Amino acid sequence: MRFTTPAIILSLRIHGEHGAIVRMMTPDHGLQAAYVRGARGRRLRPVLMAGNEVEAELSARTEGQLPQATVELLHSRGPLLAEPLPAAAIDWATALTATALPEGQPYPRLHAALDGLLAAVEAAPAASGWGAALVRYELLMLAELGFGLDLDQCVVTGDHDGLVAVSPRSGKAVSAAEAEPYLGQLLPLPTFVREGGTAGWPDIVDGLALTGHFLLRDVISDRSTPVAESRHRLVERLHRAAGLA
Incomplete structure (x- = not known):
């Protein structure tokens, strides 16, 4: 086996x-160690x-x-690692990718x-410029691993409009009327998650609470x-930046 590929460095473990x-993420060969x-x-x-x-050339004599x-x-994105918020975002996104994905399976999306x-973090070090992209990446990670959320219609009525919350148990959306009696038990559904566009601090924080619940439960629980x-470090720093800490 031998191939050359662009790759994103995810993690490094001393050996010898x-x-x-x-561990690195490649466009056509997925996660490679x-x-x-x-x-x-x-x-x-x-x-x-x-x-x-990086450009990486990988070779092995046998498949195993x-x-x-x-x-x-x-x-290089090394200079960003000196900035607390960008460093925390890069640390989390790369650690999640290195831990959650099986090796050798392509995930081009x-x-x-x-x-x-990573480009968004580099272009706009302030988290208000890349927070929505992080939430979308986490949502995509859940979907690609088979834990995607059902945010198209209300789980109770089937309505497609007025969706404001998500059931923490089923991952399905709930409309405003149906959610009202249970708001303290449901996860908020920010508008940008369904409709795209930019997001302010409250929506970014709510979006990360939503994705974090399912990531920690279904993807990295064990x-x-x-x-x-x-x-946890990333969310703490975002809360401080948003004035919520």
């Missing part, structure tokens, strides 16, 4: 004296940072063997969405604690 196992020789060296350390775009990879930097999210902690 000088190398590391690097590969051993990178010299990953801890001066040349490659700044290349193998989460969120960076861990591939080896060589990487060349295409685009997720690769494109992750690339777009995964490593650091992944959940990564999201």
Whole structure:
């Protein structure tokens, strides 16, 4: 097996004296893990940072063997890691992708969405400029893994208009009239989630509460604690930025 591909660096785990196992997201080959020789060296350390775009050449003698990879930097997002909010967003988005996806299965829509999210974080370091993109990425992640939310019609009446909440149990939308008696028990459904467009702070916070409930329940509930902690750090920083902390 041998192929060359653009890739987004997701995570790095030290392996051996000088190398590391690097997880990366590719457009056509999905999540790939590969051993990178010299990953801890001066040349490659700044290349193998989460969120960076690289060109990777992966090769393995047999199908079951861990591939080896060589990487060349295409685009660095290293400077963003010095900014608390962008760094937290990159940390969470890459950690979620590295943890949630099975290896070797193509998810071209997720690769494109992750690339777009990272570009949005880079273009507008203020979270009000990329918060909606993060919520959409999390919604897409849920859908691609088979946990998509049903936000097209009210679960009770079948109406397509006036949807304001989501059942935390079923992931289905609820209209305003049906939601009113149970507002304290339902998750808010921000308008931008269904209709697109930009979002203000309250809608971004509500959107992250919505996606976070299902991600933590269905996708990373039995995964490593650091992944959940990564999201908790991001949400805390967003709440402070929004003046809600």
